[in-house]
Amino acid sequence: MRVTGAVSNYIDERTSISGFVKELGRKVFPDHWSFMIGEVALWCFVIILLSGTFLTFFFQASMTEVVYDGSYTPLKGLSMSAAMDSTLNISFDVRGGLLMRQVHHWAALLFIASIGLHMLRVFFTGAFRKPRELNWLIGFVLFVLAMAEGFTGYSLPDDLLSGNGLRIIDGMVKGVPVIGTWISYLLFGGEFPGTQIVGRLYTLHILLLPAVVVALIGLHMVFLIVHKHTQFPGPGKTNDNVVGYPILPVYGAKMAGTFFLVFGVIVAIASLFAINPIWNYGPYDPSPCRRAHSPTGTSASPTAH
Amino acid sequence: MANEGHGSEVVPVDSSHGVPASPGTLVVAPDAIENPGLPPHRERITDLDPKADRRNERGVSLLFYLSLVFSVLAIVAYFAVPIVPDNPDSVRLNTLFLGLAIALALLTIGVATVHWGKALMASHETVEMRHPTRGRESTRARAVEIFDLANKESGFGRRSLLRNSLIAALVAVPLPAIFLFRDLAPKDNDPAAKLSHTMWKKGTRLTRDPSGTPILAADVTLGSVFHVVPEGLTQEEQENYLEEKAKAAVLLMRLKPEDLQVSPVARPGTTTGSSRTPRSAPTSAARWHSMSSRPTTCSAPATSRSSTSPAKRRSSSAPPSVPCPSCRSRWTAKAT
DSSP states (O other): OHHHHHHHHHHHHHHOTHHHHHHHTTOEEOOOGGGHHHHHHHHHHHHHHHHHHHHHTTOOOOOOEEEOOSSOGGGTTOEEEHHHHHHHHHHHTSTTHHHHHHHHHHHHHHHHHHHHHHHHHHHHTTTTSTTOHHHHHHHHHHHHHHHHHHHHHHHTTOBHHHHHHHHHHHHHHHTSTTTHHHHHHHHHTSSSSTTTHHHHHHHIIIIIHHHHHHHHHHHHHHHHHHHOOOOOOOTTOOTTEEEEEEIIIIIHHHHHHHHHHHHHHHHHHHHHSOOOOHHHHOBOOSSOOOOOOOTTOSOOSGGGO | OOOTTOGGGOEEOOGGGOOOOOTTOOEEOTTOOOOOOSOOOOOOHHHHOHHHHHHHHHHHHHHHHHHHHHHHHHHHHHHHSOOOTTOHHHHHHHHHHHHHHHHHHHHHHHHHHHHIIIIISOOOOEEEEOOOSSOOHHHHHHHHHHHHHHHHHHTTTTOHHHHHHHHHHHHHTTHHHHHHGGGGSOSSOOHHHHHTOOSOOTTOBEEETTTOOBOBGGGOOTTOEEEEEETTOSTTTOTTHHHHHHHHOEEEEOOOGGGOOOOOOOOTTOOOGGGGSOSSGGGOEEOOSOOOSSBOBOOOOSSOGGGSOHHHHHHHSOOOOSOOTTOTTTOOOOOO
16 A cells, blocks of 8 residues: 555646546446446447557558468469458468457447447437537447448458448449549549558548547547436436446446456457458459358348349 | 326426426426435345355455466467468467457456455445536636637737638638648549440450450350450459459340340430449349350440449349349349
């Protein structure tokens, strides 16, 4: 305890953080399972950041044409983009690489799902009403950004599926009246598919969008503290109070535990169930007609084949 | 809810009635059950029984140590189940054992921490009072005063010439940034013109995708399907292979002419916008009605007919009645 005291004193004399702890250290959290869904979304995002950072160390966001010479025999000798090649290397030549890819993908799916459920909870309990309208809007923007992250990430490996997804987007962009053709031309750096799009989506996927998401999550949390939690009615609960457990220590322990539980469940799913097996799809080619799709396959309509 | 016979006593929320109600409540029942207050605190088994307390403590601690073991096992799995080059099965096992060990190391910490919080940490609920989100009246008054002062001292409201010229400058200042993005795409090109032309020309031979070998008309039997690219569209011969293929790939089906419901052919150049480009190459179908023993050639004009307005044609013609050999599940054969 003497060490803790000394460290706290050192920090407080330079930051006056004690005021922060005094105000928020015993902040009360009402206890209800439905309040956990938003927390799951938050932890999913942390897990996505961690696994995604690992992937960036190996992934090459380039569409330079290379000849595959990795461990996966069926694709050997095929020419593909460096993005696809490095994604295959992450999957077949980096120990734990496939695990991290699948953690990243499953966590992304759970992220979207938990945001959706969280929004349903907020909507059906009326927790979006005054004074929380702005936070509801921030949350909605976060939902849209999460889907944008999903789309940009889905397109990065430059496999057949992601190329088909991009083709659909290309069609939608070109369908914008008057400026559509030009927007598509600029986005792809020439005609579809070109050699630019993966690098550009990469910048959006790992820099611009995450920065905005982190900022908005921070704002979301600030508003949560300002407004305090909603709570379900019950004995002793009124409109003027919040009944629950203080963040230090009980609720903090539960939240930290939830992080490890969510992380553990995602890693367990990722180690047991394959997701987005790009080696089955092969590199992008505008014409092939395939039926194999991941559960998240976007181009499942017959007209897209 | 009001009881039978007391329905008329349900009153609209109105501050004059002095009935406590939350904002947004439409009606309140005056005979609503009074809030009984917080229920008495109930002790948990770990509060009452020191033995149970010890048992739970040991259990949580055991889980933490188990987590440590699983973390070590994960490192062991990393080396013990390596990825063997050219052996995809080894990837599966590496992912499985490494993943499960890490998952268990995380889950044990999670379960232990939550259980510690629920069973062993102080269990008394606490109450915090809510306050209106808006600032205190004095704070708000001071904020208004500060804005007033800032306005007076800067002259922002009074010097409208300054203010308006500033707004004009701020509107203009991001404009160069928009132009800076022009070079995202190559210079001196008209995308619409480029998209209007494919590799198909009158007399271009039809070749197989992706081998590039010509298709003999005699091979095109009734009900057969070919993935077709124009001659010369191979990875070796064509520099912009994917770009050209995205525009020129064609799905060729041979059907009996009488099975077809031929729609009026759209004149090339009359389509606009997105419909000029095939949305997805394989949906465009090249059709022809006669065949000879010569290699098949394309009868489409410079702007491939197959690439004009597939949506229009689809709306008025019968759906393809032949199953694609490589995606049987998508199209079902129509019995004729």
